[in-house]
Amino acid sequence: MNVRVKNKPEQGKKTLSFPYQFSWLRSLMWLSAMVALYALLQGMMLLNVKYQQATHPESLIYGSWVEQDVAPYRADRIVISQHGVAIDGRVVATDFQFDGEFLTFHQGSEERHFKFQNENWNEMTLQTDKSYQPVFVKI
Structure with missing residues (x-):
């Protein structure tokens, strides 16, 4: 008995016409997070300097x-x-x-x-x- 199973890769899969359509958005989010983290760290360092100047003039x-x-x-x-x-x-x-x-x-x-x-x-x-x-x- 010969049984053949046809393999249909398209069946059950969702195909995107542009597979990288959201990669620029993901990159933009990462870049925004890095810039926000940098700004936060710079603000903390500035506050520390101001605190040191106030407590140790x-x-x-x-x-x-x-x-x-x-x-x-x-x-x-x-x-x-x-x-x-x-x-x-x-x-x-x-x-x-x-x-x-x-x-x-x-x-x-x-x-x-x-x-x-x-x-x-x-x-x-x-x-x-x-x-x-x-x-x-x-x-």
């Missing part, structure tokens, strides 16, 4: 700072103001960053990082690769 560290545990004639004196950073009477940077824990500015081609030791911001340490890390106290 730069004016907390304005004033004169003197290096400790060295002879008075060898001690560096740093003055921080809204106009910039001056070391031993010479302006070395007109722009600096303060995030509540670190003070960062550029002195020539060198970037200097100071870490604040106390929550009342009256003592900071210069972060260096050397074994000696000078400590500065606000006067």
Whole structure:
């Protein structure tokens, strides 16, 4: 007994005349989602910066700072103001960053990082690769 079954691939299948007709819409939705996510992240970063500026204003560290545990004639004196950073009477940077824990500015081609030791911001340490890390106290 020979039994033949005819295979009809069109039967039971829904055919589309344009198989990719909605791919541009899907791509547009993904692109919109990515742009929205990017905008959300940028907004969150901006809010964080504004919060840090409100809770840790730069004016907390304005004033004169003197290096400790060295002879008075060898001690560096740093003055921080809204106009910039001056070391031993010479302006070395007109722009600096303060995030509540670190003070960062550029002195020539060198970037200097100071870490604040106390929550009342009256003592900071210069972060260096050397074994000696000078400590500065606000006067």
